[in-house]
Amino acid sequence: MVDGSKKLAREKLAVAASPLRSAIATSLVLRPATAAELAAELDVPVEKVRYHLNRMRSAGLVDLCGKRRNGRVTENVYAADPRSFLIEAADAADLPSSQVAYVNARALKLMFREATAAMRAGTFAQRPETATIRFPLPLDEQGWLQAVELHRDLVEKIFEARDSSLRRMEKSGEKPILASAFVLFFERVTGDPRG
Amino acid sequence: MDNRGRLRTLLGSPLDPLRIAVMTSLTLRPATATELADELGSPVERVRYQLKQLRQAGLVGIRGQVERRGAVEHIYIAKSRQGIYTRNDLLEFPNWKQQKYGLSFLRVIFNEALEAARGGAFEGHDDYSVVRVPLRLDREGFDEISAIFESALRRLLDIREECLARMEETGEEPTSATSILLLFET
Numbered sequence: 001m002v003d004g005s006k007k008l009a010r011e012k013l014a015v016a017a018s019p020l021r022s023a024i025a026t027s028l029v030l031r032p033a034t035a036a037e038l039a040a041e042l043d044v045p046v047e048k049v050r051y052h053l054n055r056m057r058s059a060g061l062v063d064l065c066g067k068r069r070n071g072r073v074t075e076n077v078y079a080a081d082p083r084s085f086l087i088e089a090a091d092a093a094d095l096p097s098s099q100v101a102y103v104n105a106r107a108l109k110l111m112f113r114e115a116t117a118a119m120r121a122g123t124f125a126q127r128p129e130t131a132t133i134r135f136p137l138p139l140d141e142q143g144w145l146q147a148v149e150l151h152r153d154l155v156e157k158i159f160e161a162r163d164s165s166l167r168r169m170e171k172s173g174e175k176p177i178l179a180s181a182f183v184l185f186f187e188r189v190t191g192d193p194r195g
Numbered sequence: 196m197d198n199r200g201r202l203r204t205l206l207g208s209p210l211d212p213l214r215i216a217v218m219t220s221l222t223l224r225p226a227t228a229t230e231l232a233d234e235l236g237s238p239v240e241r242v243r244y245q246l247k248q249l250r251q252a253g254l255v256g257i258r259g260q261v262e263r264r265g266a267v268e269h270i271y272i273a274k275s276r277q278g279i280y281t282r283n284d285l286l287e288f289p290n291w292k293q294q295k296y297g298l299s300f301l302r303v304i305f306n307e308a309l310e311a312a313r314g315g316a317f318e319g320h321d322d323y324s325v326v327r328v329p330l331r332l333d334r335e336g337f338d339e340i341s342a343i344f345e346s347a348l349r350r351l352l353d354i355r356e357e358c359l360a361r362m363e364e365t366g367e368e369p370t371s372a373t374s375i376l377l378l379f380e381t
Binding site for chain 2: 101118120129141158164165166172181
């Protein structure tokens with residue numbers, strides 16, 4: 001069991017740190033797809049996609065959710081739940097902290113790239129309901145615990161809203177909005193870390 | 196100065212990360228120019244220059260004076276809720292400027308997060324959040340998540356007020372943290 005959880009932790013970090021794996025995970029979180037569809041969308045060889053899909057599947061990050069006929073060929077359809085990719089306390093405990101920090105830095109860079117691309121494309125701020133909040137917080141111990149809980153809660157609420165939306169769209173067939181939500185919370189570090 | 200002028204002061208060119216850093220520090224607690232210079236690792240003249248700009252823009256005020264090392268120094272403080280940047284602030288500018296300030300803003304906030312990563316904020320514990328959720332939503336879903344963020348912001352404001360009140364009594368030194376919440380169409 002210890003080996004299994006370590007493998008899962010490593011695989012989660014591998015997804016966060018790799019642009020290609022991150023792109024595969026993002027695609028599948030957005031909607032189920034076959035390896036061929038992913039390969040076409042991401043413009044990479046299908047063998048490469050299959051390799052990463054298999055790894056993510058055996059770690060439990062990606063599920064087989066059905067099959068699709070494509071002419072004579074029957075293809076697997078894969079799906080992913082965003083909850084699977086959350087890096088939990090248990091995961092962090094299993095791996096060197098410097099590795100976790102490195103992966104978070106990579107994930108932040110990917111996020112920055114995505115936000116900047118949306119800003120340049122003009123889609124970032126076009127909806128009035130867009131949220132862009134950056135808020136400095138002076139916290140005592142009690143406040144810190146409350147803030148940590150608030151952010152965890154916030155992420156869970158986003159997942160629930162996503163689930164509801166998917167269910168509605170299955171029935172309504174409404175044209176979807178593609179969006180991204182970032183929830184960042186961290187202790188502020190400035191100047192010389194050596195103090 | 197109006198909102199537009201204030202935002203221009205903060206994000207306009209040349210964009211100086213020190214200006215944002217000074218602003219952020221003062222939002223967290225009042226400080227003198229010397230204290231800020233020590234905290235941010237910057238020459239005090241540069242800090243004083245930024246304080247002057249921020250005062251002129253009405254973002255920073257003076258709360259009092261203190262004698263330190265034989266000299267009298269002003270204690271600076273951020274004016275009320277400045278320090279929270281929302282999309283509505285950006286809307287006051289023409290489109291092309293929105294993008295320019297928007298990009299500056301993104302650069303500033305992600306640099307802050309990366310600096311925290313380099314400084315060890317993500318090591319040895321799990322009291323942080325670095326979460327990205329790719330979304331495919333209907334209109335109602337987008338509105339719903341937007342409302343969730345609004346509600347989180349209000350709660351964060353409450354938490355901050357409560358912390359400041361408690362720390363005023365106990366004299367406890369605050370831990371500085373940052374919350375960044377983004378929801379956007381890709």
